[in-house]
Amino acid sequence: MSRIPAVAAALSLGVLLTACTENAAPADEGDARSITVESSADACDLSAVEAPAGKLTFSVKNTGTDVTEFYLLAPDGLRIVSEVENIGPGLTRDLTVVTPEGDYITACKPGMVGDGIRADFTATKSDEAVDVSAGDTELVDQALTNYAAYVGDQTDQLVAKTQEFVDAYKAGDDEAARAIYPVARTHWERIETVAESFGDLDPMMDAREADLAPGDTWTGWHRMEKDLWPARAEDYTPLGAKARAKFADDLMANTEELATRVPDLTYTVDQIANGSRGLLDEVATGKVTGEEEYWSRTDLYDFQANVDGAKVAFDGLKPIVEKNDAALADQITSRFEELQALLDETREGDGFVSYDELTQDQVRQLSDAVNALSEPLSKLAAAVV
The missing domain is CATH 1.20.1420.20 (M75 peptidase, HXXE motif)
Known part of the structure; x- marks a missing residue:
């Protein structure tokens, strides 16, 4: 189970994981297009909550004990902009995506169940957009x-x-x-x-x-x-x-x-x-x-x-x-x-x-x-x- 602008496996309707995520401040300008993500059983920690619009790479590390997934979602929380699945414990997988300026939602889904651990993410205006x-x-x-x-x-x-x-x-x-x-x-x-x-x-x-x-x-x-x-x-x-x-x-x-x-x-x-x-x-x-x-x-x-x-x-x-x-x-x-x-x-x-x-x-x-x-x-x- 799966799964382009609207391309990739959709989040299953299930029990929402409500744990809070502690996100760090935005990365330095030199690292702004590379965001690290740590997905554990109860957290989805991003190194930045915003980045310049354009080509971004989310490097997702699974620090938990269950297989996890990472999603970049549209503001409605339903449409998937892009995703990376099947990240086993201890593994790191990259998601490279071109993001226009605007608001998004990130989500880690440990165990590949529920709506995931979600947080807001922003692609800011950029003259260097790819x-x-x-x-x-x-x-x-x-x-x-x-x-x-x-x-x-x-x-x-x-x-x-x-x-x-x-x-x-x-x-x-x-x-x-x-x-x-x-x-x-x-x-x-x-x-x-x-x-x-x-x-x-x-x-x-x-x-x-x-x-x-x-x-x-x-x-x-x-x-x-x-x-x-x-x-x-x-x-x-x-x-x-x-x-x-x-x-x-x-x-x-x-x-x-x-x-x-x-x-x-x-x-x-x-x-x-x-x-x-x-x-x-x-x-x-x-x-x-x-x-x-x-x-x-x-x-x-x-x-x-x-x-x-x-x-x-x-x-x-x-x-x-x-x-x-x-x-x-x-x-x-x-x-x-x-x-x-x-x-x-x-x-x-x-x-x-x-x-x-x-x-x-x-x-x-x-x-x-x-x-x-x-x-x-x-x-x-x-x-x-």
């Missing part, structure tokens, strides 16, 4: 145009396939619904970091049962997944026709709402780069572990879709990366190829084997390949701005 497109206008414009078209196309396909799924589910045609489910989900997973950026829609559409806090209402894909594949559930009572129709109509309405919002999005190359890495983080935190599709065991469909989306984002930026850092472009390309070769070994017909059919060695190899790709991909944003 122009992402400087010197590469044509390449940048092409990358942005192509990515917007890709997201639009995948959203249209998501709407169409979701309609097929909910129609079969409402009609009680479980065999057809089970066949359509992983295919429809593919279109969601390819643009997951974009879809998750809508903080109100994502929890209603893609929350897993394990993500829920006490009192949360569970709706969306995974609620119906459990109903279609209840074998792993204890004392499960199947949903009746009325309840099925309610959940199906709700998912369809939210999918259509997503489709109305996507055309209004704008993108920058650093956001696309961070979204590419975010999709690999989604693989590392859910798909390769078999936690995403707990009931259906169709995780490998999601795995492939996340890789598809990450590669499309990278491929669009590749001409810029080749110009700025040819060695990095070559390394990322080869790592994608190595990961894809392993995924291809898990194919079965037009799809993939059940996650439960993977051997421990296969899971380890896939995990190692994801980690090997994530390392150079984490440098992508810095190479395009």
Whole structure:
């Protein structure tokens, strides 16, 4: 779970971590564009509460005992400007992002649950703000145009396939619904970091049962997944026709709402780069572990879709990366190829084997390949701005 201006995994609706954060004064001018972040179990300490607008690097160190995430959010606290996920205890990961002048919210999310430990952040007026497109206008414009078209196309396909799924589910045609489910989900997973950026829609559409806090209402894909594949559930009572129709109509309405919002999005190359890495983080935190599709065991469909989306984002930026850092472009390309070769070994017909059919060695190899790709991909944003 996941997850461009509105790109990256959205914060789950859950219990708000209310601990206060003690933030230091703004950094000296020479260090103003480099902000350190220490994320612990109960604090999110930034070295500065403001920085000049433009290219900023947040260096996030996990000083706690749980995996953590760091988000830069818009003032509404819902839209994700950018994020870095899957920061293990003792590790440090960088988030490079171009921030226009304005107010933001930072958030650390230890344990990757709840709304996170939040604080205000300001990008102040600056004459040195980075122009992402400087010197590469044509390449940048092409990358942005192509990515917007890709997201639009995948959203249209998501709407169409979701309609097929909910129609079969409402009609009680479980065999057809089970066949359509992983295919429809593919279109969601390819643009997951974009879809998750809508903080109100994502929890209603893609929350897993394990993500829920006490009192949360569970709706969306995974609620119906459990109903279609209840074998792993204890004392499960199947949903009746009325309840099925309610959940199906709700998912369809939210999918259509997503489709109305996507055309209004704008993108920058650093956001696309961070979204590419975010999709690999989604693989590392859910798909390769078999936690995403707990009931259906169709995780490998999601795995492939996340890789598809990450590669499309990278491929669009590749001409810029080749110009700025040819060695990095070559390394990322080869790592994608190595990961894809392993995924291809898990194919079965037009799809993939059940996650439960993977051997421990296969899971380890896939995990190692994801980690090997994530390392150079984490440098992508810095190479395009």
